[in-house]
Amino acid sequence: MRLKLRIWRQAGPDVAGKLVDYAADDVSPDMSFLEMLDVVNEGLVKKGEDAIAFDSDCREGICGMCSLVVDGIPHGPDRGTTVCQLHMRRFKDGETVTIEPWRAKAFPVVKDLVVDRSAFDRIIAVGGYCSINVGGAQDANNILIPKAVADLAMDSAACIGCGACVAACKNASAHLFVSAKISHLALLPQGQMEREKRVVAMVDQADAEGFGSCSNEGECEAVCPKEIPISNIARMTREYAKAVLASD
Ligand code: SF4
Numbered sequence: 001m002r003l004k005l006r007i008w009r010q011a012g013p014d015v016a017g018k019l020v021d022y023a024a025d026d027v028s029p030d031m032s033f034l035e036m037l038d039v040v041n042e043g044l045v046k047k048g049e050d051a052i053a054f055d056s057d058c059r060e061g062i063c064g065m066c067s068l069v070v071d072g073i074p075h076g077p078d079r080g081t082t083v084c085q086l087h088m089r090r091f092k093d094g095e096t097v098t099i100e101p102w103r104a105k106a107f108p109v110v111k112d113l114v115v116d117r118s119a120f121d122r123i124i125a126v127g128g129y130c131s132i133n134v135g136g137a138q139d140a141n142n143i144l145i146p147k148a149v150a151d152l153a154m155d156s157a158a159c160i161g162c163g164a165c166v167a168a169c170k171n172a173s174a175h176l177f178v179s180a181k182i183s184h185l186a187l188l189p190q191g192q193m194e195r196e197k198r199v200v201a202m203v204d205q206a207d208a209e210g211f212g213s214c215s216n217e218g219e220c221e222a223v224c225p226k227e228i229p230i231s232n233i234a235r236m237t238r239e240y241a242k243a244v245l246a247s248d
């Protein structure tokens with residue numbers, strides 16, 4: 001396959017970037033999208049040019065590091081798929097493919113296609129965990145959790161913190177990410193002790209980081225590689241309202 005690539009190049013956070021054209025002339029349909037970029041980079045390095053910077057780690061849809069907007073869609077055209085698991089057979093020979101970084105005020109560009117997502121780490125750091133010492137592990141049968149509730153909690157815990165939900169949202173809202181973290185702890189017994197403190201701290205931190213509000217467009221759910229449902233946002237809103245009322 002031959003592809004025409006338009007790739008965002010930006011030397012650093014404080015300089016202007018632009019889309020630059022590249023030809024990818026020897027693309028196998030079996031390559032992953034990131035392998036295709038590896039091959040383009042090998043060609044650039046051989047010519048003595050600066051390689052295109054992009055994030056990746058596991059390349060298995062687990063770590064949440066890959067963060068490319070492909071033809072305007074965070075993680076590309078396949079639903080429920082990270083861009084590291086997108087394959088070139090999804091594209092047509094001769095197609096032009098545009099590749100850009102996540103775009104949000106709270107995710108500033110570091111270089112080319114790499115953005116700084118440490119805002120998510122700071123949201124987790126204010127409450128996305130259990131810090132109560134509950135002693136040794138009890139027999140599992142002492143704390144029964146209905147299967148439907150456990151399934152909901154585990155589905156929420158599947159969030160990999162990639163930030164595609166923010167990149168897709170016209171308000172750059174982090175509500176789907178925060179609500180997934182809130183939900184998986186609010187649904188389980190371990191999360192109850194810090195439930196109210198957690199939701200207020202995490203939502204307030206998201207606001208402080210510059211993420212926007214939710215206006216119920218559903219773009220986040222559509223691009224989420226883990227198909228986290230938007231119903232989590234409704235749960236988070238209820239949790240937040242209850243916590244604020246209880247503190248009055
Ligand atoms: S909710 Fe989905 S899109 Fe958002 S950070 Fe989690 S996995 Fe990524």
Ligand code: FES
Nearest residue numbers: 059063064066084
């Ligand atoms: S590189 Fe780990 S999820 Fe894509």
